[in-house]
Amino acid sequence: MATRPITVLGEAVLHQKAKRVPQVDGSIRRLVEDMIETMHENSGVGLAAPQVGVPLRVVVIGIPGEEVITLINPEIVKRSGERRVVEGCLSVPGYWAEVTRSVSVTVKGRDLQGRQVRIKAKDDLLAQALEHEIDHVNGVLYIDHLESMDELRKTATETEGEGAAEL
C-alpha cells in the first residue's frame, strides 16, 4: 500500500468523465488499497479515483467508525428530496461551502469481488458522500453546484465550516 498525491482543481482528470472498469484485477485492487490509505492519510471521508489521477469509475467511502465501502462502476439509481449540507473536497483544499444534496440516495455498483451491491442511504453523511464521489467520476466537483464562487468559504477564516466533511 502507498499513498498517492491528490489532484487539485484545474487538473484535467478531475473535470472529465471517468471510464468504466472492465474487470476487477490486481491493478484495481492495488488502486483501491492506495485510495483507502490516501483517504485516511488526509482525513477524508471519501475518495474517487480521479482524485489520485486515475480516470476510472472507482470510489471509496470511509465514514468514521464504519467499515470502508468500495464501489466499482457506481451509479445512482434513485434519489429524492433536497437538503442543504456543508461540504469540502480534498481536491479543493482550504475551502468549504453549503450545497444542496438529496435526502435519500440509492446506488448500485460492484464490490472488489465483482459482486453486485446496492446501497441505500438517507439523510446522512453516507448519502452525501455517495453523491459527492459519484459526481467525481462524472467529472463534477461540488463547487460546480454553486451558483457563484462567492459562496465558497475559506476554512482558515470561517470556523463555522470546520465540521464540513472532506470528500
Ligand SMILES: [Zn+2]
Ligand atoms: Zn471531492
